[in-house]
Amino acid sequence: MRYSYYSGCSLHATAREFDLSTRAVCRRLGIELAEIPDWNCCGATAAHSTSHLLGVALAARNLALAGEQGLDVLVPCAACYQRLAVARKEMDQNSELWKRVVRITGRDYTDRVGIKSLLEVLAGLDSEQLAAQVVRPLEGLKVACYYGCLLVRPPAVTGFDDPEHPRTMDRLVRLAGAESVDWDYKTECCGAAQGVSNEPVALKLARDILEVASRAGADCLVCACPLCQSNLDARQGHVNRAYGTSLKLPVMYFTQLLGLAFGFDERELGLDTLFVDPRPVIRALG
Amino acid sequence: MPRTGVFVCWCGSNIGGVIDCPGIAAQAAGFPAVVHSVDYKYLCSEPGQNMIIQAVREHRLDRVVVASCSPRLHEETFRKVLARAGLNPYLVEMANIREHCTWVHGAEKEQAQAKALALVRRAVAKANRLEPLFESTIPVTKRCLIVGGGIAGIQTALDVADAGHEVVLVEREPTIGGNMVKLDKTFPTLDCSACISTPKMAAVAAHPDIRLYTCAEIEKVTGYIGNFEVTIRRKARYVDHEKCTGCGTCWEKCPMQVPSEFNAGLGQRKAIYIPFPQAVPNKPVIDREHCRYFTTGKCQVCAKLCPAGAVDYEQEDEVFTEKVGALVAATGFQLFNWSRVYGEYGYGRYPDVITGLQFERLVNAAGPTGGKILRPSDGSAPRTVVFIKCVGSRDESKGRSYCSRICCMYTAKHALQVLEKVPGAQVYVFYMDVRTAGKGYEEFYQRAVREGVVYVRGRVSKVYRDGERLVVRGVDTLLGRPVEVDADLVVLATAVEPAAGAGETARLLGINADRDGFFQEAHPKLRPVETHTGGVFLAGACSSPKDIPDTVAQASGAAAKVVGLLSREQLSTNPMIAQVNETLCTGCFLCVPVCPYKALERRKITELLPGHPPREREVAGVNPGLCQGCGACNAVCRAGAVEVRGFTNEQLLAEVDALCL
Numbered sequence: 001m002r003y004s005y006y007s008g009c010s011l012h013a014t015a016r017e018f019d020l021s022t023r024a025v026c027r028r029l030g031i032e033l034a035e036i037p038d039w040n041c042c043g044a045t046a047a048h049s050t051s052h053l054l055g056v057a058l059a060a061r062n063l064a065l066a067g068e069q070g071l072d073v074l075v076p077c078a079a080c081y082q083r084l085a086v087a088r089k090e091m092d093q094n095s096e097l098w099k100r101v102v103r104i105t106g107r108d109y110t111d112r113v114g115i116k117s118l119l120e121v122l123a124g125l126d127s128e129q130l131a132a133q134v135v136r137p138l139e140g141l142k143v144a145c146y147y148g149c150l151l152v153r154p155p156a157v158t159g160f161d162d163p164e165h166p167r168t169m170d171r172l173v174r175l176a177g178a179e180s181v182d183w184d185y186k187t188e189c190c191g192a193a194q195g196v197s198n199e200p201v202a203l204k205l206a207r208d209i210l211e212v213a214s215r216a217g218a219d220c221l222v223c224a225c226p227l228c229q230s231n232l233d234a235r236q237g238h239v240n241r242a243y244g245t246s247l248k249l250p251v252m253y254f255t256q257l258l259g260l261a262f263g264f265d266e267r268e269l270g271l272d273t274l275f276v277d278p279r280p281v282i283r284a285l286g
Numbered sequence: 287m288p289r290t291g292v293f294v295c296w297c298g299s300n301i302g303g304v305i306d307c308p309g310i311a312a313q314a315a316g317f318p319a320v321v322h323s324v325d326y327k328y329l330c331s332e333p334g335q336n337m338i339i340q341a342v343r344e345h346r347l348d349r350v351v352v353a354s355c356s357p358r359l360h361e362e363t364f365r366k367v368l369a370r371a372g373l374n375p376y377l378v379e380m381a382n383i384r385e386h387c388t389w390v391h392g393a394e395k396e397q398a399q400a401k402a403l404a405l406v407r408r409a410v411a412k413a414n415r416l417e418p419l420f421e422s423t424i425p426v427t428k429r430c431l432i433v434g435g436g437i438a439g440i441q442t443a444l445d446v447a448d449a450g451h452e453v454v455l456v457e458r459e460p461t462i463g464g465n466m467v468k469l470d471k472t473f474p475t476l477d478c479s480a481c482i483s484t485p486k487m488a489a490v491a492a493h494p495d496i497r498l499y500t501c502a503e504i505e506k507v508t509g510y511i512g513n514f515e516v517t518i519r520r521k522a523r524y525v526d527h528e529k530c531t532g533c534g535t536c537w538e539k540c541p542m543q544v545p546s547e548f549n550a551g552l553g554q555r556k557a558i559y560i561p562f563p564q565a566v567p568n569k570p571v572i573d574r575e576h577c578r579y580f581t582t583g584k585c586q587v588c589a590k591l592c593p594a595g596a597v598d599y600e601q602e603d604e605v606f607t608e609k610v611g612a613l614v615a616a617t618g619f620q621l622f623n624w625s626r627v628y629g630e631y632g633y634g635r636y637p638d639v640i641t642g643l644q645f646e647r648l649v650n651a652a653g654p655t656g657g658k659i660l661r662p663s664d665g666s667a668p669r670t671v672v673f674i675k676c677v678g679s680r681d682e683s684k685g686r687s688y689c690s691r692i693c694c695m696y697t698a699k700h701a702l703q704v705l706e707k708v709p710g711a712q713v714y715v716f717y718m719d720v721r722t723a724g725k726g727y728e729e730f731y732q733r734a735v736r737e738g739v740v741y742v743r744g745r746v747s748k749v750y751r752d753g754e755r756l757v758v759r760g761v762d763t764l765l766g767r768p769v770e771v772d773a774d775l776v777v778l779a780t781a782v783e784p785a786a787g788a789g790e791t792a793r794l795l796g797i798n799a800d801r802d803g804f805f806q807e808a809h810p811k812l813r814p815v816e817t818h819t820g821g822v823f824l825a826g827a828c829s830s831p832k833d834i835p836d837t838v839a840q841a842s843g844a845a846a847k848v849v850g851l852l853s854r855e856q857l858s859t860n861p862m863i864a865q866v867n868e869t870l871c872t873g874c875f876l877c878v879p880v881c882p883y884k885a886l887e888r889r890k891i892t893e894l895l896p897g898h899p900p901r902e903r904e905v906a907g908v909n910p911g912l913c914q915g916c917g918a919c920n921a922v923c924r925a926g927a928v929e930v931r932g933f934t935n936e937q938l939l940a941e942v943d944a945l946c947l
Contacts, residue, residue: 162629163629164629164630164633165629165632165633165635184632184751184752212750212752215752215753
């Protein structure tokens with residue numbers, strides 16, 4: 001199985017451990033990742049909120065490059081995934097927009113490649129194939145799966161899981177031997193988008209998610225978005241100071257959790273780079 | 287050569303204000319066979335009608351053209367005028383110069399004038415070729431069959447039977463009573479719903495002229511107005527109701543527990559059961575799917591204990607027919623299955639998010655909690671109850687586009703019941719609009735507001751579970767702010783939709799359903815209990831969401847129509863139906879499958895041709911009781927053998943020529 005790999009900017013910087021763990025897990029599962037050559041920004045955050053056309057064109061250039069590779073695109077980051085998928089859908093529905101984008105990027109977007117989120121691809125694998133790689137079942141670990149806002153929404157664009165009650169990540173967590181807790185904040189806003197402009201709002205939203213997950217009995221939280229991860233992980237200290245709480249909930253990428261079950265060591269998966277250190281929880285499992 | 291008269295109506299300013307009616311009349315005087323042509327302010331008025339009669343006599347007219355409104359409105363009126371004038375009533379032709387001309391071309395007077403004239407020319411061409419038509423008669427079977435034993439079917443059955451006609455009432459559930467008998471109280475008077483409906487159920491059982499079939503469904507309907515034959519399947523109940531005394535030993539001792547349909551899944555019943563203590567008939571049935579004997583082959587506790595020996599595991603479905611003259615659809619409604627699509631309210635995963643009907647059972651003294659409002663999850667009394675309205679109603683993306691009409695009122699009732707039964711309770715109602723059209727309804731809603739129910743105008747975006755509590759997040763659009771309410775119990779006012787299987791019932795009865803699946807009335811304003819199929823009537827929520835008073839009123843209306851039909855010895859039939867020219871018919875029978883009323887059939891005839899021995903041949907024949915004169919057969923007939931009287935090929939082609947040449 002071979003994919004064009006669109007890592008996006010986060011996986012080269014703040015979310016380096018997402019990249020590490022993605023590559024490790026994919027390697028083990030026989031998924032070959034061919035990074036898109038000369039890829040550019042996906043258009044998330046600033047671009048699409050200032051210029052709709054720019055937002056689409058940035059994504060479209062990446063798709064055109066992937067088309068030259070002739071492979072479906074695999075995207076770990078939820079924001080990148082959503083931008084690429086939205087851009088493709090809009091161009092499919094609007095031939096005028098398509099022509100303008102082709103003129104701007106100078107690249108013909110004719111090979112219509114598929115766009116898949118990493119979660120979708122891994123969840124689509126055969127259960128036995130996944131289970132065969134589990135050498136260290138994470139028995140006893142209670143995990144709250146957190147999907148965030150973009151991964152499963154809008155359903156007309158994403159469509160691989162239920163937008164109100166997603167379950168794909170929970171299935172993977174259970175295959176890794178851990179227990180996924182039943183909780184209802186799976187798709188609530190983490191507040192990352194307000195992190196700079198309106199921090200109090202971001203802190204409240206992050207606190208709600210972390211508290212509900214803790215009350216549901218979770219030992220840790222796993223997610224599939226670099227923005228969610230950094231917001232919930234790095235801001236936990238701020239939350240505790242602002243609300244007088246003593247939250248200490250590790251926030252990992254679901255690939256890190258899978259990697260642990262597959263037998264990779266903590267450093268290979270970048271588990272040493274998180275703010276709330278997950279290693280005590282992992283080691284307590286024995 | 288016919289002698290045709292043309293009468294142009296002004297309809298006040300409706301027509302006269304747009305076109306020049308005297309001008310039309312003057313020009314029409316020159317059309318073929320026209321010997322008299324005038325205009326008049328209101329032809330449908332008494333003096334207008336008398337003017338036509340007088341003109342027929344004075345000018346010896348034998349065809350009449352009325353240029354006025356739609357034939358749907360006044361064709362019948364002018365047919366009666368012709369009859370009074372001594373002519374065959376089918377010798378009138380109408381030109382619709384109002385709906386088809388002046389009402390839609392008010393701004394283009396010149397073109398309207400030309401169009402009106404063309405329409406009159408067309409009508410004259412057809413009138414000149416009209417033939418007298420004669421009605422025939424068919425006998426009437428003086429019995430009525432009603433599908434559905436809810437309050438609508440019950441009321442219709444009682445009214446028709448009290449008028450002296452026999453009624454067959456068919457109900458698919460083990461008891462009659464429908465949805466109404468599940469309700470606790472009725473708005474706005476707070477009458478006990480069971481107290482006012484169970485006497486009617488008992489009256490049905492006791493009435494000598496009502497034959498009640500429960501656990502039964504109609505399977506086939508043949509025939510036509512006045513003469514239907516209905517095939518009924520009565521499912522095996524595995525209890526011989528002739529022997530059973532209803533003593534109750536069997537259901538007390540039955541070891542199986544099954545969620546009770548009557549209690550909307552909140553309580554338990556046994557596998558041999560009566561749905562509720564006042565059920566009619568008050569005799570049990572065995573639910574084969576859950577019965578231990580039927581599923582495992584062992585048990586037979588009920589059969590061993592029954593003192594009357596009434597349990598009969600070998601009982602089979604019975605199929606039989608009933609002959610009736612009229613049919614009434616009273617199939618009612620069910621609640622929209624919200625848990626399939628409303629993920630934001632938990633897809634039904636939270637036991638403390640319930641529907642209004644479940645709340646009715648919770649608050650009912652005969653319900654699973656004995657009338658105490660308790661949370662299904664842990665049996666505790668809720669302190670804060672949130673009601674969410676329009677779940678599935680007025681929501682085209684997930685449910686139905688229409689307003690379900692009853693939810694605003696029953697939610698106000700539920701809110702008051704919470705305040706009354708749970709001292710110190712907090713009640714919130716999230717609403718889009720509060721719609722309270724009905725006698726005493728607005729006052730009832732105001733009472734709820736006065737007594738402390740908090741009405742929040744806005745939608746609920748999500749219901750979460752956080753530990754034991756439910757968090758209801760929504761928006762208050764009057765404050766312009768998001769709001770969150772910690773709730774112990776959430777009640778959804780789910781949409782009213784046609785009962786399951788309504789589409790199949792419509793097909794069997796030969797009636798239409800609208801895009802939402804509700805049965806279509808013959809006219810939404812003026813014929814609300816009739817259908818386009820003669821002899822088939824509608825009662826209750828099967829035609830649109832209705833509350834109890836409207837349902838009962840409509841049921842009595844349907845009964846009046848049925849009684850009107852059954853009180854006649856014979857029916858005159860519409861003569862404008864298909865006829866087959868047997869000489870031309872080649873027997874291809876293309877007309878048989880296209881007929882929506884199953885009115886065309888194969889018939890054997892013996893042909894006598896000179897110089898040949900008599901020859902048997904199959905041709906198409908029309909059943910005059912079934913044919914509605916739609917003309918589908920006429921259109922497919924390659925030989926031109928089938929024609930609709932009053933719309934013959936010759937007449938229609940004359941119209942086309944008059945318009946186009």
